[in-house]
Amino acid sequence: MAHLSIRGARKAYGATIALSRGDFDLKEGEVHVLIGSNGSGKSTLCKIVAGSVRPDAGEVLINGKPVSIDGPRAARGLGIATFYQELSLAAHRTVAENIGLPELPAKGGIFVDRDRLKAVAERYISRFADVAGKGFSADTRVEHLREDQRQLVEIMKTLATEAPILIFDEPTSSLDRSQVERFFDVLRELKAQGRGIVFISHRMDEIFAIGDRVTVIRDGETVATSLISQTDPSAIIRQMVGEQGELAAADGAPPAAAAESSETVLAVTGLGGRGFANVSFEVGRGEIVGFGGLHGQGQSAVLRSIFGVSPASQGTIRLKGEERTIRSPREAIRNGLAYVSGDRGRDGVVHGRPILENVTPIHFLRNKLSVVRPGSLRERAAKPLSALKTRFAGYDQPVNALSGGNQQKIVIARWLIDRPDVLLLDDPTKGIDLQAKADLFALIRSLAAEGMGIVLYSSEDAELLANADRILVFNGGSVSRELKGADRTRYNLYHAAYEAA
Amino acid sequence: MSVETAGRAGVSRFSAGALVRQPLVIALVLIVALLALGEMLSPGFASPQQILRLLIVAALLGIVAAGQNLVILGGREGIDLSVGGVVSLSAILAGNVMNGSDAGILPAILACLAVGALFGTFNGIGVTLLRIPPLVMTLGMLGVLQGLLVVIRQGVPSGRAAPALAEFVTRPFLLGLPGIIWLWLLIGVAMAFLLRRTVFGYRVYAIGSNEQAAMLAGVPVRLIRILLFTLSGAFAALAGLCLIGYAGTSFANVGELYMLPSIIAVVLGGTPLSGGKGGYTGTMAGAVLLVILQSILTTINIDESGRQMIFGLTLLVLMMFYGRGRAMRA
Amino acid sequence: MSASETTAASRSGIAGLVERFPFLPALVILIVLLALNGWFQPNSLGFRAITGLISTYLALMMLAVAQTYVVYSGDVDLSVGAILSLVNCAIVVLMERWGGGGGAVLAACAVGILTGLACGLLNGVVVAVLRLQAIVATFATSILFTGMALYVLPVAGTPAPTVYWRTYGGRFFEIPFVFYVVAALAIVLAIAVRARLTTQMLAVGDDAFKAFQSGLPVTAIRLKGYVLCGLFSALAALCITGDTASGDPLVGGAMTLYSVAAVVLGGTALSGGRGSVGGSVLGALIIGLISSFVFYVGTPSQWQNLVQGLAILLALMLGILVTRRVRA
Numbered sequence A: 001m002a003h004l005s006i007r008g009a010r011k012a013y014g015a016t017i018a019l020s021r022g023d024f025d026l027k028e029g030e031v032h033v034l035i036g037s038n039g040s041g042k043s044t045l046c047k048i049v050a051g052s053v054r055p056d057a058g059e060v061l062i063n064g065k066p067v068s069i070d071g072p073r074a075a076r077g078l079g080i081a082t083f084y085q086e087l088s089l090a091a092h093r094t095v096a097e098n099i100g101l102p103e104l105p106a107k108g109g110i111f112v113d114r115d116r117l118k119a120v121a122e123r124y125i126s127r128f129a130d131v132a133g134k135g136f137s138a139d140t141r142v143e144h145l146r147e148d149q150r151q152l153v154e155i156m157k158t159l160a161t162e163a164p165i166l167i168f169d170e171p172t173s174s175l176d177r178s179q180v181e182r183f184f185d186v187l188r189e190l191k192a193q194g195r196g197i198v199f200i201s202h203r204m205d206e207i208f209a210i211g212d213r214v215t216v217i218r219d220g221e222t223v224a225t226s227l228i229s230q231t232d233p234s235a236i237i238r239q240m241v242g243e244q245g246e247l248a249a250a251d252g253a254p255p256a257a258a259a260e261s262s263e264t265v266l267a268v269t270g271l272g273g274r275g276f277a278n279v280s281f282e283v284g285r286g287e288i289v290g291f292g293g294l295h296g297q298g299q300s301a302v303l304r305s306i307f308g309v310s311p312a313s314q315g316t317i318r319l320k321g322e323e324r325t326i327r328s329p330r331e332a333i334r335n336g337l338a339y340v341s342g343d344r345g346r347d348g349v350v351h352g353r354p355i356l357e358n359v360t361p362i363h364f365l366r367n368k369l370s371v372v373r374p375g376s377l378r379e380r381a382a383k384p385l386s387a388l389k390t391r392f393a394g395y396d397q398p399v400n401a402l403s404g405g406n407q408q409k410i411v412i413a414r415w416l417i418d419r420p421d422v423l424l425l426d427d428p429t430k431g432i433d434l435q436a437k438a439d440l441f442a443l444i445r446s447l448a449a450e451g452m453g454i455v456l457y458s459s460e461d462a463e464l465l466a467n468a469d470r471i472l473v474f475n476g477g478s479v480s481r482e483l484k485g486a487d488r489t490r491y492n493l494y495h496a497a498y499e500a501a
Numbered sequence B: 001m002s003v004e005t006a007g008r009a010g011v012s013r014f015s016a017g018a019l020v021r022q023p024l025v026i027a028l029v030l031i032v033a034l035l036a037l038g039e040m041l042s043p044g045f046a047s048p049q050q051i052l053r054l055l056i057v058a059a060l061l062g063i064v065a066a067g068q069n070l071v072i073l074g075g076r077e078g079i080d081l082s083v084g085g086v087v088s089l090s091a092i093l094a095g096n097v098m099n100g101s102d103a104g105i106l107p108a109i110l111a112c113l114a115v116g117a118l119f120g121t122f123n124g125i126g127v128t129l130l131r132i133p134p135l136v137m138t139l140g141m142l143g144v145l146q147g148l149l150v151v152i153r154q155g156v157p158s159g160r161a162a163p164a165l166a167e168f169v170t171r172p173f174l175l176g177l178p179g180i181i182w183l184w185l186l187i188g189v190a191m192a193f194l195l196r197r198t199v200f201g202y203r204v205y206a207i208g209s210n211e212q213a214a215m216l217a218g219v220p221v222r223l224i225r226i227l228l229f230t231l232s233g234a235f236a237a238l239a240g241l242c243l244i245g246y247a248g249t250s251f252a253n254v255g256e257l258y259m260l261p262s263i264i265a266v267v268l269g270g271t272p273l274s275g276g277k278g279g280y281t282g283t284m285a286g287a288v289l290l291v292i293l294q295s296i297l298t299t300i301n302i303d304e305s306g307r308q309m310i311f312g313l314t315l316l317v318l319m320m321f322y323g324r325g326r327a328m329r330a
Numbered sequence C: 001m002s003a004s005e006t007t008a009a010s011r012s013g014i015a016g017l018v019e020r021f022p023f024l025p026a027l028v029i030l031i032v033l034l035a036l037n038g039w040f041q042p043n044s045l046g047f048r049a050i051t052g053l054i055s056t057y058l059a060l061m062m063l064a065v066a067q068t069y070v071v072y073s074g075d076v077d078l079s080v081g082a083i084l085s086l087v088n089c090a091i092v093v094l095m096e097r098w099g100g101g102g103g104a105v106l107a108a109c110a111v112g113i114l115t116g117l118a119c120g121l122l123n124g125v126v127v128a129v130l131r132l133q134a135i136v137a138t139f140a141t142s143i144l145f146t147g148m149a150l151y152v153l154p155v156a157g158t159p160a161p162t163v164y165w166r167t168y169g170g171r172f173f174e175i176p177f178v179f180y181v182v183a184a185l186a187i188v189l190a191i192a193v194r195a196r197l198t199t200q201m202l203a204v205g206d207d208a209f210k211a212f213q214s215g216l217p218v219t220a221i222r223l224k225g226y227v228l229c230g231l232f233s234a235l236a237a238l239c240i241t242g243d244t245a246s247g248d249p250l251v252g253g254a255m256t257l258y259s260v261a262a263v264v265l266g267g268t269a270l271s272g273g274r275g276s277v278g279g280s281v282l283g284a285l286i287i288g289l290i291s292s293f294v295f296y297v298g299t300p301s302q303w304q305n306l307v308q309g310l311a312i313l314l315a316l317m318l319g320i321l322v323t324r325r326v327r328a
Helices: A043-051 A072-077 A093-105 A112-128 A147-158 A176-192 A204-210 A233-251 A299-304 A329-334 A355-359 A361-366 A374-387 A404-413 A434-449 A460-465 A490-498 B003-018 B021-041 B048-073 B083-098 B102-128 B133-151 B163-170 B177-196 B199-209 B211-216 B221-247 B255-269 B282-298 B304-321 C014-020 C024-040 C047-073 C081-099 C102-131 C134-154 C161-167 C178-190 C196-205 C210-212 C220-246 C255-265 C277-296 C301-327
Strands: A004-011 A016-026 A029-033 A057-062 A065-067 A081-082 A165-169 A196-200 A214-219 A221-227 A263-272 A275-286 A288-292 A314-319 A320-324 A337-341 A423-425 A454-455 A470-475 A479-486 B172-174
Touching: A004 A043, A004 C024, A016 A043, A016 A196, A029 A043, A029 A204, A043 A057, A043 A072, A043 A081, A043 A165, A043 A196, A072 A081, A072 B048, A081 A147, A093 A112, A093 C196, A112 A147, A112 A176, A147 A165, A147 A176, A176 A196, A176 A204, A204 A233, A214 A233, A221 A233, A233 B172, A263 A299, A263 A454, A263 B133, A275 A299, A275 A314, A275 A454, A275 A479, A288 A299, A288 A434, A288 A460, A288 A490, A299 A337, A299 A423, A299 A454, A320 C047, A329 A337, A329 A361, A337 A490, A355 A374, A355 A404, A355 B199, A361 A374, A374 A404, A404 A434, A423 A434, A423 C134, A434 A454, A434 A460, A454 A460, A460 A490, A470 A490, A479 A490, A479 B199, B021 B282, B048 B083, B048 B177, B048 B199, B048 B221, B048 B255, B048 B282, B083 B102, B083 B133, B083 B221, B083 B255, B102 B133, B102 B163, B102 B221, B133 C255, B133 C301, B163 B177, B163 B221, B172 B177, B177 B199, B177 B221, B177 B282, B199 B211, B199 B221, B211 B221, B255 B304, B282 B304, B304 C134, C014 C024, C014 C301, C024 C277, C024 C301, C047 C081, C047 C178, C047 C220, C047 C255, C047 C277, C081 C102, C081 C220, C081 C255, C102 C134, C102 C161, C102 C220, C161 C178, C161 C220, C178 C277, C196 C210, C196 C220, C210 C220, C255 C277, C255 C301, C277 C301
Parallel strands: A016 A221, A029 A196, A029 A214, A081 A165, A165 A196, A288 A454, A288 A470, A337 A423, A423 A454
Antiparallel strands: A004 A016, A004 A057, A057 A065, A214 A221, A263 A275, A263 A314, A314 A320, A470 A479
C-alpha cells in the first residue's frame, strides 16, 4: 500500500489565497481527518492531490518519492481516488454507469461490458442496499435520486476504484445516521486492508467515531496534527478558530435584547414549501434573529422563499404588519427586503464586471432609474462600501480581482445604498477571512441598532452566538427550538441541532 | 460551493476579463497591417475611395452584428441565426414599399423595423418563455423566413431602392463620408451609450455574466432577453434596408451572407459566445477586419477556392488570439 | 432535484419510456406524418415513394448521425455540410480520373472516407485541443473545406460514373440498395450505442468538468467525437453522390443547419449529455416527410418553403416542450 505526504502546498486564485501552506501526511491503514472551517483550504488541498487543481508550489510524495499529478487521470494512475464534495456524477447516466465511469469495463476494448459493469456496481450497491432508501438501483438515473442517494453513488464510485489512497471530501453531509454508520463500517474494513483514507467532515461526533489522526487547517495553513485518542473536540475547535477567533467571539457580546417591545417588521406564519414546513417567526425592528442548526435543515430554503426565489406553497408573510404575496425577488426588493447569499459565486457576484456594475443593481430598481450617472453612483456607493471597510482600487476594477471577503462586501453594499427594512443573510460569511467577518458583523450590528430587522443564518455557531438576539434552531425543515437570552450557549445550540439527527 | 471553487471560476473569468480591451487593439493593429498588405499586393487598395467602399460594406455587416452582439452579450448561449433571413426579408420588403420612389422611404423604414422587431420578438419569446435553446429557435425561424421570402418574391427579383436611399448609402453625405457611415458611427455611439450608460446595458451584462445573481438582484431577466432579440431583429432589418440602397435591388437570399459573419465579427471584436463581456466597439473593428480580409483575398490573383481556403485558415489563426476556452485544470 | 421523490419504480409509464428511448416523441411525430401523408396521398406510403424518400434523405440521415456524435458531448459542428461537399467533389473527380470502373469507385470511396476522417480530426484539434469556440471554429473550417471542394471541382456538374449511381439507385434481390444501407446503418448504430465511447461522450456532455474530475480523458473523447462526425459526414457524401449522380462543391451548404435541426427533432439535447443517434435518423426522416407532406397536400409551389419552415419550427418547439414536460 502507499504512504502519501504533501509538503508546502500553495495555491492562489488571483488575489484570493486558497491555500498558503499545506503539509499533510497519510499513512497506510489510517483514517486521517482534515478539519477546518469553510474556506480554510481543505478542498483545495484535496484537489491538489486529486489532480484537478495545479499547485503554485509544494510537492506531493508517495512512498517518499516525489510525484507529479498532472490531472485526475494521473492521480488515478498513482492510486489516488477522490470523493468530490460537489460530486462528480453525470446526472443523465445510471447509477451503475456512474460507479464504473472512471474505468468502464470493456469487451474487446470497444464495448461496455454491461455484465461486468453491473456486477461491479451491484457489489458496491449491495453494501448499502438496506440503507440506500427507495428507488435506488443500478439502473436508476442519477438525476432521479435524492441528495443523500447521490452522495452514496459518489461514495461507491470512489470505492469502486479500489485505490490504495482514498480522499473523502465531506462525504456524509447529506447522509442519515444509518447511512453514515454503514459507510464507517466500510471505511473500517478498508483501513484493515491497509488503505490510507483522508476524511473531511464538520461533524465532531463522526470525526471521533472514525478518525485515527486529525489535522487542523486554518486560513489556508495546516496548523496542527494530533492523534484522535489524545485530543478532544474543544481542543480541535480552539485550533480551528485560533486565538483571534476566540477573541472575536468573546468580543461580540450580543446587544441587549431591547427588540422585544419594538415594532414587528417581518412576520412569517405557517410557511411551508420545498424543504421546509410550518415555519413561523417574527423579526422586530432592530432585532437580529439567528437561524441555527446543522447545514441544510431548511434555513436557506426559508430565506429564499421569503425573498420570492421559490415562493412558499403555504403560509403568510407580513411586512410591517401588512400581508404580502411575494412571487419574485423583484417584488421582494420593492417591498423593502434584501437577501445576501453565502454562495456569492453563484448568487451574488456578476463575474468579470466592474465593481460599479456589481454594487448598483438594487439602487437602479428601487429608484426606477434608466440612465446611469457614474459620478453620482460612485458617491452613493462610497458610504456602504466604506462602512464595510471594503478595500478596492477603483470602481472600474473587475470584481474578481478582489479577495473573497471584499467581493462579498461589494455584494452586501449593493443592498445598503437604499436602506431595506429587512435584511436576510443566508450564511453570508461562507469562505471569507476573519477580518472581513469582523467588519461584516460590526456593520450588521450597527444596522440593527439603526432599526433594520435582520435574519441571520450562519453555519458557524460562534457567529450566531455572538450576534443574534434569538436563535431559531432548524431541524428537518422546521424550527425545533428557540434559544433566547441566557439559553444562547454553545452547548444548547449544539444539543438542539443534533437532537433529532 | 466553497471558496475554492468560487475562486476558481472567478479568477479564470477575471484573467479573461482583463483581456477584454485587448481584442480591440489586436483588431486595429490587424486592420492597419492588412491595409498595408493590400496596398503592397495591389497599389490603390488603401486609397481613400477604396477604404470608403470597404467601410460601406463593413457598415452593413456591422449593423447586423450590433444586434448579434447584444444577443450574445445576454448569455445563456444567446445567438441569432435568423438575422440572415431578416436582412433578406427586410431588403425585399423595403424594395417593394419604396419601389424606386423617395416618398416610400419613411414607410419602408417603419415597415422594415416593425417586421424585423416582430420576428426578433418571436425569437425572444421562444427562447425565454418556451425555453427553446436560441440556436434551435433562431434556426427554425430562419427556415420560416426563407420560406416567406419565396412567397413574397414569387421567384422573381422585385422592388427597387429609392434614389435618395441609394445616394445616402453610396454617395458622400457629410464631410465626404456617405450617410451610412455616419449612421454606423451613430449606432456605435448609441450602442456604447446603451451598454455603458443605461441601466438596460448594465442589466444585459449582468444576465450575461451571472443570470442567477441578476435575478436575485431584481433584474427582469426574461424581459431583457426578449428585448435583446427584438433589437437584433430590428438591427438586421435596418441592415437589409441599407443593403437595398447599396445594391439597388434585392436578390436571392442576400442576407445569408451576413448570418455567420455577423457572429464572427462579434467574436473577433472580443465578445465571447458565452456572453457577459465585450462590447460593440470591438465588434465594429471586427466587422472592418473581416471585410478588409475578404477584400484583400478578392484583389490577389487567385481563384475562389484559394481565397476561401486562405480565409478559413486566417479566421482559425485569428481566433487563436481570442476567447480560447479555459483548461480543465486550474 | 425536481424528481427527488420519484423512484425508479414509479418512473415506468411514458416518462420512463421517453427517458430510456429519447427518440419516442420523434417516432410519434414521424408516425403522425406518415399517416397524414397516407391520408392525403395513399401512394406516398407505397414502396416506390418510400424508396424515393429514403434515397433522397439518406444523406441527411447520415449527416444527422454525424452531428449527433459531437452534440453528445455538448459540442456542435457547423462544417458537416462542407465536409460532405468536399468528399462529394473528391470522389466524383477521382472516380472520373481513375476511369470510373468498379475498382476506381471503391478506391475513390476509400479516399473520400479518409478525407472525412481528416476533416473531423482537424475540427477536433481546433475545438477540443486548441479550445476554440465550437460554433465559430467549425464555421471557419467549413469555409476552409468549401474552398478545398472548390479547388477539387470548381464548378458543379462532373457526373459520377454510371456504375456508382446505378448501384445506389438499383436493387439487389428485388430490394432497393438504399434499404441495405439503412439496415447496415441501423446495425452499426445499434452496436455503437454499446460502445464505451458513447457512454464517455454522454458523460462529457453531461458536465465536462465533472467527467474530467472522474478521470476521463475529456479532450481525447471530444476529439474522437469530431472524428466520428467526419466519418459519418463522408458516408453522407457517398449517399448524396449516389442520389445526385454528380459533384457539386456547394451541395452540402444548406444541409448543415438541417442536420442540427434533425438532431434536435430526434430528442437529443444540444447542451449534450442525452439523446440518441436513432432519434437523429428519425429527425432527418421527419424533415423529409414534412416536405413531402407539404407537397402532397397541394400547397401552391411558392408557399411550400414557408409551410415547410413553419412546420419544422413547430416540430422543433413541440419536440422540446414535450420532452421537457415528460421528463419534468
